[in-house]
Amino acid sequence: MGTEQIAASMERVASVLRRKPQAGLSDDSVASARWEGGLRASVHSDAGHAVQTDMPAEIGGEAGAVTPGWLLRAGLASCAVTRIAMAAAAAGITLQTLEARASSQSDARGLLGIAEPDGSTVPAGPLTMALHVRIAASGVAAERLRALVASTTGCSPVTCAVEQPLPVALHIDVLS
Missing domain, CATH: 2.20.25 (N-terminal domain of TfIIb)
Incomplete structure (x- = not known):
């Protein structure tokens, strides 16, 4: 789908959601x-x-x-690329290049339940996470592209999930 079609699709959905905000809520x-x-x-x-x-x-x-951790990083990178492409389409920007690389640093002791020497917990999840975006669009200033990318992080579902985690409700069914 081209830039114009993406922008038109997004505007149709946004128009409905402005009139009926409750229509935006759905189960993933x-x-x-x-x-x-x-x-x-x-x-x-x-x-x-x-x-x-x-x-x-x-x-x-x-x-x-x-690994499951790689899927988390893949979700972060692909969601960022998708949301940036959506923002570019809405702004009428035709992209030539758009790539995102998500990286993280983890401590395997957390995965294995090994505590610090003082007994404190080692987190099982990433200790740090980074997203590196490469973007190019003919005739568009670098500052505008940087601003476009920065404006999308608050609207990127996976970025928001990582930055503002929710508690996970755990339900267990034990089978006999």
């Missing part, structure tokens, strides 16, 4: 993971899309697929 597509043995899992969407995950051999996996 469920991600269902199933253990496949070892440390491998298969994750499926309601629409039938699937992805496999595994863990590095060093901690008992087979390194046969991406």
